[in-house]
Amino acid sequence: GESVGLHLPTLSVQxxxxxxxxxxxxxxxxxxxxxxxxxSGKGPQFIIDIRSNMDKRQGQRVTVLLNKTVKHLSLQIAAxxxxxxxxxxxxxxxxxxxxxLTFGKGITLSVRP
Amino acid sequence: xxxxxxxxxxxxxxxxQQVTLSCSPISGHRSVSWYQQTPGQGLQFLFEYFSExxxxxxxxxxxxxxxxxxxxxxxxNVSTLELGDSALxxxxxxxxxxxxxxxxxxGTRLTVx
Numbered sequence: 256g257e258s259v260g261l262h263l264p265t266l267s268v269q270x271x272x273x274x275x276x277x278x279x280x281x282x283x284x285x286x287x288x289x290x291x292x293x294x295s296g297k298g299p300q301f302i303i304d305i306r307s308n309m310d311k312r313q314g315q316r317v318t319v320l321l322n323k324t325v326k327h328l329s330l331q332i333a334a335x336x337x338x339x340x341x342x343x344x345x346x347x348x349x350x351x352x353x354x355x356l357t358f359g360k361g362i363t364l365s366v367r368p
Numbered sequence: 369x370x371x372x373x374x375x376x377x378x379x380x381x382x383x384x385q386q387v388t389l390s391c392s393p394i395s396g397h398r399s400v401s402w403y404q405q406t407p408g409q410g411l412q413f414l415f416e417y418f419s420e421x422x423x424x425x426x427x428x429x430x431x432x433x434x435x436x437x438x439x440x441x442x443x444x445n446v447s448t449l450e451l452g453d454s455a456l457x458x459x460x461x462x463x464x465x466x467x468x469x470x471x472x473x474x475g476t477r478l479t480v481x
Contacts, residue, residue, distance in 0.1 A: 287467060287468075289470075291472075296474065297474050297475075298372070298458050298472030298474050298475050299411075299458070299472045301470070301471070344410075348467040350466045350467060350468075353423060354466045355401070355416060356401075356413070356467050356470065358403075358411035359410070361410055361411075
């Protein structure tokens with residue numbers, strides 16, 4: 256499979272624990288944010304998104320928190336499972352004309368059994 | 369419903385050659401975006417096509433080009449390959465309403481030797 260996790264920071268958590276993955280974004284004009292998960296040999300897979308008019312959004316076992324004051328985004332995964340092991344990327348966008356996603360560098364999440 | 373299909377999955381080329389990669393979007397999606405993924409630079413935006421027109425472009429040299437056909441399928445071409453072009457090339461399709469609803473393919477792994 257693809258070794259997209261090279262040169263990336265790694266977060267190691269025990270199975271069953273909660274995980275928190277952090278991301279600092281760069282553009283204060285960004286108004287839309289997404290978390291993606293990428294497993295070896297696959298493309299990024301959408302996890303959850305949030306618009307800038309919100310500071311928290313919950314999905315199934317995942318929560319995204321947005322702090323626009325310090326340009327910080329976090330992804331919380333409850334009861335982390337071995338299947339959560341992957342590389343996680345945050346992405347930001349300003350949803351004006353010709354918008355595009357700008358990705359962060361990514362963090363490798365490793366779940367210990 | 370079929371996902372985003374990229375062909376080929378793996379490719380080995382020699383420096384100086386040129387290469388064409390293909391992306392078939394999800395049925396009904398009119399926008400196709402291309403990204404280059406490397407361990408050092410992460411995911412970087414190449415360009416986006418919508419209704420056969422390039423709508424947005426990243427900061428890549430002119431050796432990187434693309435096109436989109438009337439059925440929304442897209443190709444990207446890299447001419448005069450360099451060793452640094454070795455990467456995973458990902459395409460993502462969406463309905464075209466901004467950056468919402470991107471779905472990524474599994475990518476084409478290009479190795480330049």
